[in-house]
């Protein structure tokens with residue numbers, strides 16, 4: 405059988421720490437499940453930018469296009485403005501490969517303490533479908549008259565019918581396959597163009613999914629309700645920015661940024677999808693060897709799932725679940741332990 409070809413971009417900060425720690429483990433999981441993959445490492449990121457003035461080469465996307473999938477660590481560096489680094493590497497990949505479904509599961513695992521009182525194992529289990537190619541991230545706008553009193557900055561959000569329908573439909577499909585509950589998050593009380601349009605699309609697509617119960621929430625209320633009643637959510641669908649914000653809330657109520665995985669999915673095989681932990685480069689802990697590698701491991705599980713390698717995907721997900729449920733297992737400081745990145749991965753390898 406052919407090996408999969410996977411591009412690995414460790415990136416900045418703790419990105420290389422968690423990516424390199426997890427690679428031998430995920431290779432074990434593949435071997436155990438009877439397949440293999442080759443990785444090609446791309447040392448693209450801010451070190452390259454500081455050296456050569458670019459985050460990735462001009463033909464970066466071309467070079468990635470032949471791969472079955474992409475794994476990314478994190479992007480962001482204290483010495484370079486974030487809009488430069490993110491628009492130089494992460495965002496062009498999501499957009500260039502039309503990875504329009506950003507899938508972000510939030511699960512409260514056994515053994516993890518939620519900051520929310522009374523919430524225990526399994527009480528929180530929802531997935532956010534974040535629109536990933538347009539909306540507030542469309543880069544439509546400009547800045548004029550710098551330094552003058554009448555300086556103006558415009559940043560428009562772009563919502564197309566194609567872009568909105570496809571993420572909404574993907575979320576309905578997910579809800580139909582899960583608990584049948586979809587929450588659409590907007591701000592249509594204030595944003596009467598884009599968000600009322602979004603509401604209309606939700607209403608239209610809903611007719612294709614009579615089994616799915618639809619709830620609408622304004623984003624401010626959604627932020628509150630993720631804290632007040634997270635057990636009631638199943639699938640949430642939101643615009644690019646709202647999905648970004650809500651998934652940090654989701655990560656925190658389920659224990660840590662260090663446990664939150666994500667997939668940037670282009671659903672057919674014409675372009676590769678990209679998987680990455682939700683967290684960033686975490687400059688506050690870089691080099692300490694304590695970054696939690698589990699968001700990375702769970703993101704690899706999502707990558708294998710997307711490739712149809714369910715056995716390896718399940719082995720990784722179950723390995724993490726079992727480890728977290730085990731009081732004696734090593735854990736990193738973000739989830740209450742004292743262990744390092746490598747100890748956590750070594751323990752996981754012994755469980756596979």
Ligand code: NAD
Pocket residue numbers: 418422477478479480481482486490494661662663680681682683684685686687688689694695696697699736738
């Ligand atoms: P961050 O996710 O890097 O860190 C937020 C907090 O969570 C920090 O206290 C950090 O120590 C902690 N944390 C994150 N990941 C952790 C892990 N695996 N284990 C333990 N603790 C972890 O967010 P930030 O501080 O807002 O951003 C830092 C940089 O990362 C910025 O440059 C930002 O633009 C960038 N960023 C990149 C991505 C990405 O590449 N996808 C995502 C978010 C932020």
Ligand code: IPM
Pocket residue numbers: 490648682684
């Ligand atoms: C994320 C990050 C990125 C986003 C940033 C770094 C551009 O916060 O993946 O959640 O907003 O998508």
Ligand code: MN
Pocket residue numbers: 648649652682
């Ligand atoms: Mn984010």
